[in-house]
Amino acid sequence: MMLNVASNEAWPTGFHINPSPAIIPEKWLTAFSQVPSAIISDCLGRNVGGLGLRPFHGRGHMCGTAITVRVRPGDNLLTLKAIQMARPGDILVVDGSGDQTRAVIGGIMRAMALKAGIGGIVVNGMLRDHDDWLDGKMPIFALGCVHRGPSTDGAGEINVPVSCAGLVVNPGDLVVGDSDGVVAISQAQLTRVYERCRQLLDREALILKGIEEDTLDPDRFNAMLRAKGCPV
Numbered sequence: 001m002m003l004n005v006a007s008n009e010a011w012p013t014g015f016h017i018n019p020s021p022a023i024i025p026e027k028w029l030t031a032f033s034q035v036p037s038a039i040i041s042d043c044l045g046r047n048v049g050g051l052g053l054r055p056f057h058g059r060g061h062m063c064g065t066a067i068t069v070r071v072r073p074g075d076n077l078l079t080l081k082a083i084q085m086a087r088p089g090d091i092l093v094v095d096g097s098g099d100q101t102r103a104v105i106g107g108i109m110r111a112m113a114l115k116a117g118i119g120g121i122v123v124n125g126m127l128r129d130h131d132d133w134l135d136g137k138m139p140i141f142a143l144g145c146v147h148r149g150p151s152t153d154g155a156g157e158i159n160v161p162v163s164c165a166g167l168v169v170n171p172g173d174l175v176v177g178d179s180d181g182v183v184a185i186s187q188a189q190l191t192r193v194y195e196r197c198r199q200l201l202d203r204e205a206l207i208l209k210g211i212e213e214d215t216l217d218p219d220r221f222n223a224m225l226r227a228k229g230c231p232v
Contacts, residue, residue, distance in 0.1 A: 016158070020067060021067075023065050029089070035194070036180065037178050037181055037183050043200060048167070049167055051181075053165045054181075055141055056127060057138060058136045061178050062119060062178065063119070064089045064119035065174065068095070069092065070157045073101075074096070074102035074104065075151045076152055078155075079105060082094075082158050083109065083116055083118065094122065101146070102148045103125075103149060103150060104127075104150045105123055105140075110132055122164055122175065123143070126145060143165065165182075169184045
């Protein structure tokens, strides 16, 4: 007799769809649209962010509310459903377990995402139809590109915590992406992280001004080395 393992009373094993999270207020989307991912990463401790995720749309900043999807490697059924559920400006974050044998998103799904007004896509896996993405209309970050297509069978889950190339993303997180990569911030952290980002941006502006005007202390690096015991 086989053990009937069910994830809950309503859904079959491996399937679940949760309601979409609250949309991040427009003031935060506007504020973080001007903040590079590298600055956010620094303000989160320099140990947070997806690794290996590359932009396949060219250049451009991505910022929006996370709609998360966990799929069986090489399958896109729940991603298709998530595109239907997404609201304009949402960022689709797909955890495909880092599988590189099949693409889980391609040109047709791109057209669907554009029609839905989705703000961008992050895939812990592969895409295909690379040339379709190059017009920059739909930001997409993925591990790579492969011609092999997906199955459409399931299983999968929508709006659950996911791990995307080492980046933990919860439904409703703010997701920011640019040429350097992708980071995520929980809504509870937005005020604190943004204040840190502004401080760091102001500090970097002063440093750049000092470089341009040649007013920085020329002994500053020697001082750091001496503090570590170096005879300089």
